[in-house]
Amino acid sequence: MSTNNDKxxxxxxxxxxxxxxxDQLRLGGINISELARQGLAEKLRETLxxxxxxxxxxxxxxxxxxxxxxxxxxxxxxxxxxREREAFEEATELDTTDVFQE
Amino acid sequence: xxxxxxxxxxxxDTDALxxxxxxxxxxxxxxxxxxxxxxxxxxxLTRHIRETSEHAPAETREKWLHDGCxxxxxxxxxxxxxxxxxxxxxxxxxxxxxxxQSIQTDIEQHPETxxxxxxxxxxxxxSINRVFDQADETNGKAVAPTFLLYLLLDSGACxxxxxxxxxxxxxxxxxxxxxxAIQAAWDAIPVDCAQYLPDDLLS
Numbered sequence: 001m002s003t004n005n006d007k008x009x010x011x012x013x014x015x016x017x018x019x020x021x022x023d024q025l026r027l028g029g030i031n032i033s034e035l036a037r038q039g040l041a042e043k044l045r046e047t048l049x050x051x052x053x054x055x056x057x058x059x060x061x062x063x064x065x066x067x068x069x070x071x072x073x074x075x076x077x078x079x080x081x082x083r084e085r086e087a088f089e090e091a092t093e094l095d096t097t098d099v100f101q102e
Numbered sequence: 103x104x105x106x107x108x109x110x111x112x113x114x115d116t117d118a119l120x121x122x123x124x125x126x127x128x129x130x131x132x133x134x135x136x137x138x139x140x141x142x143x144x145x146x147l148t149r150h151i152r153e154t155s156e157h158a159p160a161e162t163r164e165k166w167l168h169d170g171c172x173x174x175x176x177x178x179x180x181x182x183x184x185x186x187x188x189x190x191x192x193x194x195x196x197x198x199x200x201x202x203q204s205i206q207t208d209i210e211q212h213p214e215t216x217x218x219x220x221x222x223x224x225x226x227x228x229s230i231n232r233v234f235d236q237a238d239e240t241n242g243k244a245v246a247p248t249f250l251l252y253l254l255l256d257s258g259a260c261x262x263x264x265x266x267x268x269x270x271x272x273x274x275x276x277x278x279x280x281x282x283a284i285q286a287a288w289d290a291i292p293v294d295c296a297q298y299l300p301d302d303l304l305s
Contacts, residue, residue: 050277050278053278053281054281055302077282080224080282081285081289082286084224084245084246084282084283084286085285085286085290086290087231087243087244087245088248088249088252088286088287090243091243091245091249092252092256094217094218094241095217096253096257097111098110098111099110099111099112099136099217099218099253100134100135100136100257101133101134101135101136101185
């Protein structure tokens, strides 16, 4: 549920004007909040360096980062690590005949 | 280049070879494991060596590529080491993902031979896992390059400390992609490298 504390405000005269133009262009307008949420999440992810991503994932593992924030910032990486862990575990169960030199 | 068509159960692509050849455990891999790659990946290693400079500044991607490719290719060039083989992939794929593609093609043609496909790219691993899943009477898995380090650890060919240090080296060179592969390996084995690596992992 949204509360007033969830509000993000920023200045953007040209962006506001551009948004209003598209809003008027479309029948029924556009969902500005939804677009802004998606756009911000995407840009936040893009600006992160490898080092920052690693730091954030470490924080997530320690429980210092919420699931929601982690999903926005790390995208599908958490799921990907989980998927790779499963594949890795299955691989460790396979027969290793001829894998090693005599 | 040895092209003797011997297919070992472990096959690795160009990026996986680069990631592991840059770690200090590579000599141990060379003397412990039997490893196959394709002629397409071999040529990608050669191309990277040609297109990068050995004098590239330390800790750059260019240096990482050059050193990794040079080290990896040397092991496949060594006629005395028949545990490292290069097989010809027919038809030969082209384009950006040719190396990965060639691994997939060879697995499709010889599904019973391969058990472990080692690839850096997660999409590549996913499509090869589909090939393994669809093949009858065979068990195989595509995994990240950390698996080669795990094979050493599991067989007692390296210590936990050496394994962790190699993970740290891979992490510094491969960044976020390497980190994800390493986290997955640490969770799967499971192993705790905290005491052997710096807190921020990248220093």
